[in-house]
Amino acid sequence: MCGLAGATAIEDRDRVVASTGALAHRGPDGVGIWCDPDDGITFGVRRLITTDPGVTAGQPLISQDGRFVLAFNGYIAGHRRWIADLWARGVEFRSDSDAELFLSLLATTISEDGDPATVLWGISGQYAFALWDCHERMLWLGRDPVGIKPLYFVEYSGGQLAFASEIPALRKIVPDRPDPDIFQNYLAHLFVPAPATGFAAIRQVQPGELICWLGGKMDRRMICAVGSSLASPQGCDELAINDPVVALRRAVRQSVADAMDADRDVGALVSGGMDSSGIAAMACDIARERGQKPPPGFVMQFDGAAMDETPRARQLADYLGMELHVVPAPQTGDEILAHLQEALAGFGAPFGNPSVVLMQALGRGVSRHVPICLAGDGGDELFGGYPRYQAARLFQLWLYVPAFARRMVAKHLGAHLPRGASRFVYGATADDDQAFKYWNDRCGVPELGAALQIPEWDPNGGAYGGKYGDLYGDLPGQMMAFDQRVTLPGNQLAMSDRCGMAHGVEYRVPLLARDVIDIARRIAPKMHLRGGGKSVWRAAIEPMLPDGYLRAPKVGFNPPAAMWLAKVGPLLWGSGPQICDGLFADLPVTGTRRAAYWQAAISGKAPDMALCLWALMVWRLWPGQGADASTAAKDIKAGIF
Numbered sequence: 001m002c003g004l005a006g007a008t009a010i011e012d013r014d015r016v017v018a019s020t021g022a023l024a025h026r027g028p029d030g031v032g033i034w035c036d037p038d039d040g041i042t043f044g045v046r047r048l049i050t051t052d053p054g055v056t057a058g059q060p061l062i063s064q065d066g067r068f069v070l071a072f073n074g075y076i077a078g079h080r081r082w083i084a085d086l087w088a089r090g091v092e093f094r095s096d097s098d099a100e101l102f103l104s105l106l107a108t109t110i111s112e113d114g115d116p117a118t119v120l121w122g123i124s125g126q127y128a129f130a131l132w133d134c135h136e137r138m139l140w141l142g143r144d145p146v147g148i149k150p151l152y153f154v155e156y157s158g159g160q161l162a163f164a165s166e167i168p169a170l171r172k173i174v175p176d177r178p179d180p181d182i183f184q185n186y187l188a189h190l191f192v193p194a195p196a197t198g199f200a201a202i203r204q205v206q207p208g209e210l211i212c213w214l215g216g217k218m219d220r221r222m223i224c225a226v227g228s229s230l231a232s233p234q235g236c237d238e239l240a241i242n243d244p245v246v247a248l249r250r251a252v253r254q255s256v257a258d259a260m261d262a263d264r265d266v267g268a269l270v271s272g273g274m275d276s277s278g279i280a281a282m283a284c285d286i287a288r289e290r291g292q293k294p295p296p297g298f299v300m301q302f303d304g305a306a307m308d309e310t311p312r313a314r315q316l317a318d319y320l321g322m323e324l325h326v327v328p329a330p331q332t333g334d335e336i337l338a339h340l341q342e343a344l345a346g347f348g349a350p351f352g353n354p355s356v357v358l359m360q361a362l363g364r365g366v367s368r369h370v371p372i373c374l375a376g377d378g379g380d381e382l383f384g385g386y387p388r389y390q391a392a393r394l395f396q397l398w399l400y401v402p403a404f405a406r407r408m409v410a411k412h413l414g415a416h417l418p419r420g421a422s423r424f425v426y427g428a429t430a431d432d433d434q435a436f437k438y439w440n441d442r443c444g445v446p447e448l449g450a451a452l453q454i455p456e457w458d459p460n461g462g463a464y465g466g467k468y469g470d471l472y473g474d475l476p477g478q479m480m481a482f483d484q485r486v487t488l489p490g491n492q493l494a495m496s497d498r499c500g501m502a503h504g505v506e507y508r509v510p511l512l513a514r515d516v517i518d519i520a521r522r523i524a525p526k527m528h529l530r531g532g533g534k535s536v537w538r539a540a541i542e543p544m545l546p547d548g549y550l551r552a553p554k555v556g557f558n559p560p561a562a563m564w565l566a567k568v569g570p571l572l573w574g575s576g577p578q579i580c581d582g583l584f585a586d587l588p589v590t591g592t593r594r595a596a597y598w599q600a601a602i603s604g605k606a607p608d609m610a611l612c613l614w615a616l617m618v619w620r621l622w623p624g625q626g627a628d629a630s631t632a633a634k635d636i637k638a639g640i641f
Helices: 010-021 079-088 098-111 116-121 180-189 244-259 274-289 310-320 333-347 355-367 379-383 387-398 403-416 419-427 432-440 475-501 514-522 535-544 561-573 576-584 591-602 607-620 631-640
Strands: 002-007 030-035 042-047 068-076 125-133 138-143 152-156 160-164 209-214 217-222 266-269 297-301 324-328 372-374 506-508
Touching (some): 002 010, 002 068, 002 125, 010 030, 010 042, 010 160, 042 068, 068 079, 068 098, 079 098, 098 116, 098 125, 116 209, 180 607, 244 514, 244 535, 266 274, 266 355, 274 372, 274 379, 274 535, 297 310, 297 355, 324 355, 333 355, 333 475, 333 561, 379 514, 387 419, 387 432, 387 475, 403 419, 419 432, 419 607, 432 475, 475 506, 561 576, 561 607, 576 591, 576 607, 591 607
Parallel strands (some): 266 297, 266 372, 372 506
Antiparallel strands (some): 002 042, 002 160, 030 042, 068 125, 138 209, 152 160, 209 217
């Protein structure tokens, strides 16, 4: 796992070196700089060694014929099997690294006038890369189809191109100004959806996007286009149709085995959740088959039995024979703020999910023991784990109620119903389009004008189809597709990457392997959603877990946002009225409403409002957005970015 930086302009070589230095946390084990003596392009790499610690595996890598130079961040599943097969066919390798395998596959394809998007589609893993073709004077940038690893770029100075793994590092090459136009999108999503970044010129390489730069001009294409097997899987055998439970279990087990194939120690996140538990159980079984100790487990501990999953994690760890490490969650306002500041430094842009504080603390705890850790990211999105998917399923029946009656229920009963039921009736007053937007919008303050960004299909710049996705036609399927394509890479995967790599920890996500995704998408949403959700995945892993383990209600990795706001707000702005003025500033919200929103947020009875105001607080800490209500706020703002 690595941090990448580079630029095509010769005058920016020193800036690339500085940018590479700013990525030291992503690669504490080594640094490499390469410059093309003829064209001026510069590559910088910070390396975290996970496979092949030898010198020949150092980056940037140069192909044996000298034509191609690669900067690579990620890992390739099953790379040792692949290398062994290529050796048998006469292809020589200087190392045992997955980066050299990646270079070999791309170099061969391009040299034979093939399309790199084709070979990339055949690769399972997580990656972002830059490849320079010395013969053609051509630069390739790409990112895995799921969007697990990040990559940013900017065009500048008459067609020049710069790139980096993180925004703060890229801004050391090309300074850029904040983009205030993303405010509404940010509030609706709690992150800035791709390809925007929060800065005017900096863009994200989108999940599955392949960019080719030549002579100041860019060509953009998708590794997976509409009609490919990512949208309509064709590579799975008939077992996925006839026995999806067995097929899913087999695919995930192979993915876990591949993720554990490393030259460094591997751990696993453990909680009471279904995803991490299933992965941990498979990892322990695989380790024993290999004659190894079970991987160590990691869980975050909260004060209060309602949120703390440590007892269930201990139960599972004892059952599996794992050593369990408990990482305490931040408690004081100073601790919470410090972790938030540290976490946001890796984003360089507003990120409003308060779970980032927990992930930052967890990353630090994991880094004390292992540099690689298995995580269950993607399980809810692939297997139907979120309550709003059930709401979408129920909506199909609710539509039989006349629209005027649904509006009356929302008007007279909505405010008096439990949170879940209230959100359902408010969102289900009209058609599925309105329901989709309401249930996915995270903003609880109507005056702020939050606007959900729903990407449309662009054959040259995106991988979305239909209204919300190209996977399924009904509303539950559309919501699952949207989360897989937009929310998962922009929220959970971004959070895992930044908070892990901030401490030199590589999270590997076995549930997002290509074969696992293919099988999950061959299963109709209604099958996933049976029995409250994740029915197929539940059946696949239940035999490996303690009796009754999966019957407990899901807690989730959810911080006490209301309590945190009450602790952090005074540190930034002072008293209640000052907090309201600092949060809402020049926004069109009256003083009375400001106070009411704040009191609702910190009451613990309005979690949606607490989440919204937390996101607004993060926005106020972003440079250029007026976070100057106090000296403390100024100091924090300066420290973040």
